[in-house]
Amino acid sequence: MTHIPAIxxxxVFTPEQVITNAELVTAFNAYAERYNAEHADEIAAGTLEAKAPSSEEFIVKASGIEQRYVIDKSGILDPTRMYPALRQRSDDEPSLMAEMALDAAQKALAMAGRKGEEIDLVICAASNMERAYPAMAVEIQSLIGAGGFAFDMNVACSSATxxxxxxxxMVRAGSAHRALVVNPEICSGHLEWRDRDCHFIFGDVATATVIEPADEAKGGYFEIRSTRCATEFSNNIRNNNGFLRRSRPDGVADRRDMQFMQNGRKVFKEVVPMVSQHIMSHLADEHVEADQLKRLWLHQANKSMNDFIGRKVLGREPAPGEQPNILQDYANTSSAGSIIAFAKNSEDFTEGDLGLICSFGAGYSVGSVLLERHG
Structure with a gap:
């Protein structure tokens, strides 16, 4: 028997701590001043480039971001540290990622009217895992009391889709009956907060989605009419951290490329047309016109990118509410961004309304999910 899958x-788990652009700029500029003073001789000799200051205006213009939620702000805002101060947990404690995912999962299960033991598939899909193994998904599976099986997957910002x-x-094929997809993103841990070009980009969050047969839904649901994924290799967004690359050959551990890096201009130029064409092809194959979509829930990376994609797909300027942005409040939360946009901007859908979730990022990768509301 073939099942029709539905969300x-x-x-959504949102951390309690917030860093405003003003706070972030103050910390970064204090770090930059300190760095420039410590390296004044090299800077004067022209062998080292001085750190330029950041500003609130620069951040908003570059991204549309106004603040971000983080697990720990004290370490990030310390000019002598500039990364989160997260306590190392013992092996007997729940991991931080699993704890975040559990909060989001419990909210998703409550909305679906389900209990953890009714889940038989857990996928932890995120950009950076807290450890190599055991899989984060298996720990989350244990915490919610689910059966079946669980596994991790990483397609960077497209992991959720x-x-x-x-x-x-798997629900459609019957190899799993009821699934939970969780996206715990501790983006603050892999961001280089000392780099002016990207120090404002990311925030922390976790999202969760319950997927089960549509005919078993206990209330209103979004039928997953179709999905489409695509990848194309590029080094323009990358993080080289890993067990094979712990330090430079000289033993120095502070390697810049072991944190988030991107060539922003190339990414914009190459990803925007890739995503726009991906969405339009997906809709065409499903015989859906762009104007039939009530909403586009896009990956939350950059307002200019989303605005461009919205105009390209719709062939006009998106009307208010057609393409909601949440990055002004959450910043880029990697794989979780499009799911936050969906979770917070879908309650007004009625029977037959169509919408599309789309995420995109490192890989390059792009994934889209066409949804239809019922009930």
Missing amino acids: TGTG FGIQAAAD
């Missing part, structure tokens, strides 16, 4: 619940496709395919 019946979503959940790729995870939804995998779960939907």
Whole structure:
């Protein structure tokens, strides 16, 4: 028997701590001044480039971001540190990622009217895992009391949509009956807060999605009409951290390329047309006109990128509410961004309304999920 998969619940975990642009700029500029003073001789000799100051105006113009939620702000805002101060947990404690995912999962399960033991597939889909193994998903599976099986997957910022496709395919085929896709993103841990070009980009969050057969939904649901994923290799967004690359050959551990890096101009130039064409092809194959979509829930990386994609797909300027942005409050939360946009901007859908979730990022990768509201 073939099942029609549906999203019946979503959940969002939002950290309590907030860093405003003003706070971030103050910390960064204090760090830059300190750095420039410590390296004044090299800077004067022309062998080292001085750190330029940041500003609130620069951040908003470059990204549209106004603040971000983080697990720890004290370490990030310390000019002598500039990264989160997260306590090392013992092996007997729940991991931080699993704890974040549990909060989002419980909210998604409550919306779906389900209990953890009714889940038989857990996918933890995120950009950076807290450890190599055991899989984060298996720990989350244990915490919610689920059966079946669980696994991790990483397609960077497209992890959520790729995870939804995998779960939907398994529900449709019957290899899993009811799935939970979780996206815990501790982006503050892999961001280089000392780099002016990117120090403002990321925030922390976790999202969760329940996927089950549409005919078993306990309330209103979003039928997953179709999904589409695509990848194309590029080094323009990358993080080289890993067990094979702990330090430079000289033993120095502070390697810049072991944190988030991107060539922003190339990314914009190459990803925007790739994503726009991906969405338009997906809709065409499903015989759906762009104007039939009530909403586009796009990956939350950069306002200019989203505005461009919205105009290209719709062939006009998106009307208010057609393409909601949440990055002004959350910043870029990697794979979780499009799911936050969906979770917070879908309650007004009625029977038959169509919408599309789309995420994109490192890889390059792009994933889209066409949804239809019922009930």
